[in-house]
Amino acid sequence: MTDPRVAVVGAGPAGIYAADILAQEHPRVLVDLIERLPAPFGLVRYGVAPDHPRIKEIIKALHRVVNRDRIRFVGNVAYGTDLKLDDLRRHYDAVIFATGAMADRSLDIPGIDLPGSHGAADFVSWYAGHPDVPRDWPLDAREVAVVGAGNVALDIARMLAKPADEQLSTEIADNVYQGLKLNQATDVHVFARRGPAQIKFTPMELRELSHSPSVDVIVHPEGFEIDDASQAAISSSKSTRLVVDTLLKHLDAEPTGAPHRIHIHLCQAPIEVLGTDRVEGLRTERMQLQGDGTVKGTGEYVDTPVQAVYRAVGYLSSHLPELPFDHQAGVITNDRGRILDLDGVPLPGMYVTGWIKRGPVGLIGHTKSDAAETIASLLQDLDQLPRPEISDPEAILEHLAGPIVDRDGWARLDAHEIALGQAQGRERVKVVPRDEMLNAARGR
Structure with missing residues (x-):
């Protein structure tokens, strides 16, 4: 039997913590962190004022997870356009949605x-x-x-x-x-x-x-x-x-x-x-x-x-294509992280964590416990889930048409921002335009 493969859609704290807990709890699982932006870390990078130095310590911890074996970063890939729900089902045993609230x-x-x-x-x-x-x-x-x-x-x-x-x-x-x-x-x-x-x-x-x-x-x-x-x-x-x-x-x-x-x-x-x-x-x-x-x-x-x-x-979280959504509460309908259809029945292999699961409340500690609950549900279900049609881990990358930022690409972008900062006597200068981020990720 091939190693189980799980996609985590969203590489903010919720998605990264879910990937980390899953990799710790299952010795053979392979996790793809799929992120629509060229850089990970979600609201820690894009929802915090730049004069919050304590956030740097959180980012260091998230960095360590992204660099773990059996976790692969797949950036600049948007769910709903670059990847549809059927694509995820064909390539992964399970999918965890962690798209937050923006x-x-x-x-x-x-x-x-x-x-x-x-x-x-x-x-x-x-x-x-x-x-x-x-x-x-x-x-x-x-x-x-x-x-x-x-x-x-x-x-x-x-x-x-x-x-x-x-x-x-x-x-x-x-x-x-x-x-x-x-x-x-x-x-x-x-x-x-x-x-x-x-x-x-x-x-x-x-x-x-x-x-x-x-x-x-x-x-x-x-x-x-x-x-x-x-x-x-x-x-x-x-x-x-x-x-x-x-x-x-x-x-x-x-x-x-x-x-x-x-x-x-x-x-x-x-x-x-x-x-x-x-x-x-x-x-x-x-x-x-x-x-x-x-x-x-x-x-x-x-x-x-x-x-x-x-x-x-x-x-407020945004409705994701092809998934049930409670517009009043602003969450994906779920039971302990298992996504429920309109009749309240769990969708096989579909899970949710973070603010899109529970609403935009709570701090980092809540995000970790929330991810742990979702991973516990996934692991309980894993042996009963149907295996994906496509088992080759590289097939999903071949399926994607646009430029992908992998872990090495993110490392190059990260180093580029640090170099920009050092030239000005600062720790980092954040690159904003997407095309400049992609060029830096390619080493250009």
Whole structure:
């Protein structure tokens, strides 16, 4: 019997962890990591602000997995165009979909579609140097609103407030640096609809806001409420306590007169984006905590003059061709990682992991445990799965028509980015255009 072969579609953390666990649990399995971009690592490479140095340690760990025996990287290959579901079934015993979540959740309020209103995912993709987004970004607004109470909202606020020159020690792409140099923002307003104990910031992300000497962090006292549920959360969670303590320090601090300011507004829910031809302001309703962690509107409204609005209310997975999809939840319908058809019956050999399995929540630790659950289901099923029609591991590469980036190609691209950085006294400069990435992968 030939060694079992598994395709993992998506080479972000979810897919890489799934491949790693599978290779550890099964002594003979061969895994192909199929990625639509020329580079692996998904949102770790393309969903994180460039000034997050701790992400480098995660990438080092992911690097080690991609370089493992019995794991093959197949980059620049898109599911749905370069490969269809039947192709995967013909070449693999099982397929794990780990395509993550890259789209923005909608915010259904009047005016949200005005020019100057943006989705967080689009902006993050721009400043992270994603090859499939425009190279330029409009940064002419002096006052900006960011709607959301998670780490992405803080990343956006920090990137808009922090001077571009302070990013030059990072891997920031040249077009992003040049764009941020033209940024006109002086005041960035972050709006959270609940109180300080309910927001989803991590303590480290919140502390990073004040690391720039050019930025004052101002927490506004209105809405800084601690109810019974808030006090219980503070008492039971160290992370919540650290977040609230940090907010209190900013609340009590005197502004230094720095040229840029990040304002944090609590218990304010967005009601309407104001403007006629473009964004002119954001209307919010003051909310009141109800003692159980929930809020209700007070009927009191606040208009904040801004010229741009960023909605950071969550990511959303995209429907993959030929697979069932729960559009309301934004996930592939599954049971412990087994993909279910419309009748709730598992599709033989089809699995899912990561955000497209459980929704865009949780950190790296959740991704690992999620992958472990999916791999346990796959291994339980493996002996009963039909063998693929084509057993030759090289046949799938011959089937693909476009240029493929293999492990060696990714190593060349990686080395090229590091060399670009060294020439500027930096660790790395990220290459953005896809054609330049492919040329670097070929050693050109």
